[in-house]
Amino acid sequence: MSAPVPGLPALATAPGAPEVPWRRMHPITPVLKGWKALVALLAIVAYNSTDNIRNVGELMQDGRWRYVVAAILGIGALGFAYAAVAWRMTKFVVDDEAVHLHTGVLFRQQRQARLDRLQAVDIVQPLLARLAGLAELKLEVAGGAGSAVSLSFLREADAEALRAELLARAAGLHVRADEEPAAPAPEQPVFEVPMTRILTSTLRSSVTGWFVVFAVVIVVVIVVAHDIAPIVTLVPAMLGVGGALWARVNQGANFRAAISPDGIRLRHGLTEVRAQTVPPGRVQALRFTQGPLWRGPDWWRVEMNVAGYGGEKSQQTENVLLPVGTRAEALLALWLVLPDLQVDDPRALLAAALSGSGEAGGFTSVPRRARWLDLVGWRRRGVLVTDRALFVRSGRIVRRLVVVPHERTQSLALVQGPIQRGLRVASIVVHSTAGPVHPKVEHLDEDVAAALLDEQTERARTARAAAGPEQWMRRPEAS
16 A cells, blocks of 8 residues: 555545544644643742732742742743643544544544534634644634534644645545645635735724723823723723734735635735635625725725634634725625626626615615614615525615625524514515524615515525525536
8 A cells, every 4th residue: 555645634535545644733733732731830920929018029039939939940840741642642634524633631522524514624823833834723613602613723834734634525526545645726716805905994993982982082091090000990891902903914914815725815914914715605704894984995804604614703813804995805804715707897886885874776666764773874875686695685774785696695583573564574584504694674664664574585596596505616427
């Protein structure tokens, strides 16, 4: 039997073949994980020391600091030792059905990530791992919270090869042990966001506005009270806003998007580099957003619901398709998910959806009596149904557009509150997977809403029946 593929486990494909070998993470993994225990211990010591500076001074004068340092080093050594044992007990293997991961020191855990339920494959490189040439492979699997499987850390080249292998297997391609190592599918760059635009857009965002507000409040408090003590309560809020500013810059830096046979490829990050591959058909909904300070340069932010992604952290990092882009780039982002909108003029459709109002562009708007439910933006509210997707438009101060492909509609519901009932209007909720996008068509005439519910239900059923298989690269003879 030929030698196993470098960096990948050998697969037993022939009768009588030896047992499939298990593979371990990179030997440096305990170092990259063990330092966290030492940093946490130092943070605890530093926090407790600030409570009594006098005792710290006495400790330094008596020479007892040596015992403190020795205790810190000892606990740190235990942390590294535990990380080493955990590394020794961690192993994984890949076959045609799943990725099998065994972990645990005191309590053993066996996890299985089924490839037919694979939603996305990401390569994440924290700063220290990147300096060491290592990477973490994150597998997002359908199954709710806690279903993700993480392989950390692997050599960067091994992580790239393993990602290509997993995507090929998830697509229905059988990979034999005597075949050449899986090579990443070729990609075509689509757009790249300049760093200057990331910085400028962050300064023109609402987060910056809150940062300025907190700074002004702190200065006013100091001047009026002649005391800095009251501002202590404002510092955590200001630090939180500052952290949000840094997160937006850090996560949007070096943002690039490309298209390949295995899906949408996104790469971004400054201190932590993330390379995402979202397989075709996993994007469930899109949301385009434009704040008032982005109106001049006509910038837009595009977020997405991805099957398998969920939670607050995911919404901030993995659910961004375009952090800030021009209208043309927003159209490209839409094209990544829906290459064919099945309309004569996609640009005119997007123009009416992003900045139009009333019935411009064929949108069905809300009745005038519904203005009491949205005095500012009622003219912007509207819905358009094409053969390919549902477009929901709203917001005058902050413009929003939500796009849901018909085949990705999970379910629909018609809701009508007591005020809506009095105004003879109703809303339609389009249920999607977890994420930042919550599709909802609000305040339509109740008869129009009922007709739209029936129409959209039928469109979703027909589109799902005509949708291609999830294993998008499966060879015909393997079907």
